[in-house]
Amino acid sequence: MANGGRRLSIEALIARYGLAAVFLGAGVEGETMVLAGGLFAHEGMLSLPGTMIAAAVGSFMADQALFAAGRRFRGHRWVVRAQAKPAFAKALQTLERYPTGFIFAFRFLYGLRTVSPVAIGTSHVPFRTFVAINAVAAVTWSVLFTSLGYVFGTGIAELFGRYRPHGRQWLWVVLAATVLGLAFGGFRWWRRRRIR
Numbered sequence: 001m002a003n004g005g006r007r008l009s010i011e012a013l014i015a016r017y018g019l020a021a022v023f024l025g026a027g028v029e030g031e032t033m034v035l036a037g038g039l040f041a042h043e044g045m046l047s048l049p050g051t052m053i054a055a056a057v058g059s060f061m062a063d064q065a066l067f068a069a070g071r072r073f074r075g076h077r078w079v080v081r082a083q084a085k086p087a088f089a090k091a092l093q094t095l096e097r098y099p100t101g102f103i104f105a106f107r108f109l110y111g112l113r114t115v116s117p118v119a120i121g122t123s124h125v126p127f128r129t130f131v132a133i134n135a136v137a138a139v140t141w142s143v144l145f146t147s148l149g150y151v152f153g154t155g156i157a158e159l160f161g162r163y164r165p166h167g168r169q170w171l172w173v174v175l176a177a178t179v180l181g182l183a184f185g186g187f188r189w190w191r192r193r194r195i196r
Contacts, residue, residue: 038149
């Protein structure tokens with residue numbers, strides 16, 4: 001029942017506030033809000049490219065703010081309290097081993113989504129490096145989860161036979177798949193170069 005109420009409240013927020021809810025929800029709520037935004041785009045209530053952009057910008061800005069807070073307030077009690085948590089230590093250990101890969105992937109890792117940008121902010125990662133990788137990761141994350149909401153939002157049955165995208169929205173799904181494929185291919189290429 002609680003999950004149903006939560007889903008309804010997210011749907012109500014998007015129905016009322018549209019892309020602004022997706023923008024804010026991408027930074028605060030995360031995947032659930034972006035998936036719901038993709039569903040609303042499928043229903044024709046939101047623009048698919050607008051939903052992708054709102055989610056990417058919302059996620060990017062939230063993580064930039066958390067990174068800046070970690071960098072600016074390293075000695076503050078709430079950052080010190082966060083540093084005592086196991087997730088914070090795990091984030092720093094993973095960052096040390098795979099700096100670029102971790103910055104790209106932390107938003108996809110359960111339990112590390114919120115603490116990671118703060119942890120990275122307390123590290124020696126340059127601001128410009130974080131901005132660049134965070135931007136690419138935010139776009140990839142947004143395109144992935146918006147597309148999942150768009151394609152799977154009305155059920156598997158529609159995917160296997162009755163799925164009919166609205167107008168030019170199909171082009172955006174193809175573009176999304178292309179972006180994800182290029183991002184994945186680029187990441188694998190980068191990993192192979194690092195190993196050599």
